[in-house]
Amino acid sequence: MDSIRHPYLEVFVYQEAKEGNSESGDTYFTYMNGDYFLCAIADGLGNGPIARQSAEIIPMILTQYHHETIDELLLRCNVLMFQKRGAAVAIVKVDFNAKTIQYSCVGNIKFYMTRRDDDKMIYPLPVMGYLSGRPQKIRTQTYAYKPGDLFLFHSDGVVLGNPKKTMQNCSGAYDLHQTLIHTIEHGDDATFIAGSLLQ
Numbered sequence: 001m002d003s004i005r006h007p008y009l010e011v012f013v014y015q016e017a018k019e020g021n022s023e024s025g026d027t028y029f030t031y032m033n034g035d036y037f038l039c040a041i042a043d044g045l046g047n048g049p050i051a052r053q054s055a056e057i058i059p060m061i062l063t064q065y066h067h068e069t070i071d072e073l074l075l076r077c078n079v080l081m082f083q084k085r086g087a088a089v090a091i092v093k094v095d096f097n098a099k100t101i102q103y104s105c106v107g108n109i110k111f112y113m114t115r116r117d118d119d120k121m122i123y124p125l126p127v128m129g130y131l132s133g134r135p136q137k138i139r140t141q142t143y144a145y146k147p148g149d150l151f152l153f154h155s156d157g158v159v160l161g162n163p164k165k166t167m168q169n170c171s172g173a174y175d176l177h178q179t180l181i182h183t184i185e186h187g188d189d190a191t192f193i194a195g196s197l198l199q
Contacts, residue, residue: 008096009037011195012177018047018189025051026155026191029059031066037094038066041109041191043155045085054087070104070140082133089131090153104140106131108156114167116148121164149197157190172196
């Protein structure tokens, strides 16, 4: 389990490979400094090493260019997908100064955010398709957050029957992480990142 514990947020990551494969076709990335937290999940088309070749582009680009906008990062990743299998990619950026969380996705990686002070859940619709080197539409969405809000995003290997209820019943990111490990159907490439926004 990869985790980040900081006064601004707590994040817990889970990943497993499809049964029978030595490595996952998913990759993930996390980066944090005093101003922002950036994380991403990439789900390479297919599974195993060939899928991972496409997915590995995302942490490589984000490590070098994490200071750029989400739009710029996704477009950089898209260029390098040319003549590869391609990947579904989601990027989340938490701005500690502006108290905002940004999300953008191309493909079937789902994002949820629950607010501690009301009964609403944010579930933005991703752009359909995947990064493949072809011209791509990018739609980054920005939401304000407050201390106590909880977010989750995951690849399609994680299947949630009722994400709103699951998240609202959890006290924080660690609780959500533990709950999902015991409820998801194991056997496929599966990656999720759960985060609590603390201040």
